[in-house]
Amino acid sequence: MKIAMIGFGGVGQSFAEILEEKHQELQQNYGLDVEIVAISDVMKGSIFHPGGLNIAELLECVKRTGSVESYPSSSQTIKGWNSIETIEKSQADVVIEVTYTDVKTGEPALTHCHRAFETGKSVITTNKGPVALAYQELTEKADHHGVFFGFEGTVMSGTPALRLPLETLAGNEIKEMRGILNGTTNYILTAMESGMTLKQALEKAQALGYAEADPTSDLEAYDVRYKAAILSNHVYGVHLDPDEIFCAGITGLSVEDIKEAEKAGEKWKLLARISQNNGNVKATVRPERIKEDDLLARVSGATNAIVYECDLSGPIMLTGAGAGLKETGFSLLIDLIHCHKQKQGTKIGGGSHS
Structure with missing residues (x-):
């Protein structure tokens, strides 16, 4: 499962750490092999590699320089895409949307969700704004495009209140x-x-x-x-x-x-x-x-x-x-596992959303 991360602050980095830490268990228990192929963050820059990024190296680069663009380049690496270009061009299966978003307007997360669905990509987000303001529109759009919409982390972080x-x-x-x-x-x-x-x-x-x-x-x-x-x-x-x-x-x-x-x-x-x-x-x-x-x-x-x-x-x-970087990162993992199960035909719950 290829992932593009839109936003790479504390929650995004915690999620990446969880993927690194649980890589073997996810493969053994769920048959889930996850690759982060792209990251786009307004402060930390952007990077794409179709073969996947080395998570440990990526986190080390961010820690050291504050930028994902300090990650070593290769002939296939592309840097400098904005969030929309990353969603459209990254060939990801799932967009993890964890940007800093204005809850009153739902932006930029709302636009990111729409664009991802329109390009056939599933979305998992922790942003409350889009879900509170446009729940029906977004869930219907996800269903229409046959993709998953996960937002477990929007109410009680990693505690599954939804x-x-x-x-x-x-x-x-x-x-x-x-x-x-x-x-x-x-x-x-x-x-x-x-x-x-x-x-x-x-x-x-x-x-x-x-x-x-x-x-x-x-x-x-x-x-x-x-x-x-x-x-x-x-x-x-x-x-x-x-x-x-x-x-x-x-x-x-x-x-x-x-x-x-x-x-x-x-x-x-x-x-x-x-x-x-x-x-x-x-x-x-x-x-x-x-x-x-x-x-x-x-x-x-x-x-x-x-x-x-x-x-x-x-x-x-x-x-x-109800908060915390690791806990909110875990809420993204809950949804990712459910997205994978749905894709494998072991759908749980109703509809194609969280």
Whole structure:
């Protein structure tokens, strides 16, 4: 399976490391032989070799020089392609799309997905924007061109929040999904339980790398709103415009609020709720006070969790890391293995998408 990587930052490099590390196991367990034939990154340059690139050497070049173009050239090596040229000309089977993308417009990832499908290539992405904004259009286009569209990493990173409800919980009616879908805000709320102010907790989260320099998307819950839209699209088959989902962040919460809840045997959590009733889907994202015996009340620190309220199996909770380079890299591998299985005719799940 030949891969073109569009974007080669932390997640892309972690994925490449996983491929190098698991190369033998992927061959033995799944009959999957993966070659990275092309990389295109706005900061690190681009490189293509039809026979595949040596991953260890490639990672060493990036570490040493910050550029993939320092990789040794041969007569077949081409350097300098932009992302669209890489998608069109690389003869890859799968495009791994991990660019820095504006979640509000879905670009440039949205254009990359469209172009890949149009040229008969499967796409695996961790970018929320395209999936939240254009889920139906993209999944239909992937189906039309007979290719795979994977996006497991868009909601809970390497924790399979999208595959679990459709495959493992198949046969259940999922009445509601409730989730802690942002590790940064959960870390901050947990830190505030020990007496820190929101400002102090945020600074600690930034120092540990959980929060960005500009934490607005996390604190105001915009990040979770896009994830709620993806869950509605994927699990319920109903498009919700992210802008139409009620959204409130945690900036209004004080240490006093946290203590008051504790006295009442409750905890504050930033929750996404997506529910279905007679085909009507509703979603909200906001801080809620929940009882200490609630499954989600026990989820602390930068951990994510989601509860599926099922009619047959009762509540099922899935919990794990919702971020992290290795974890997000692993989400790409989950989709890659499923893409390979589908190609081999051992299709699992419905449709040709994730």
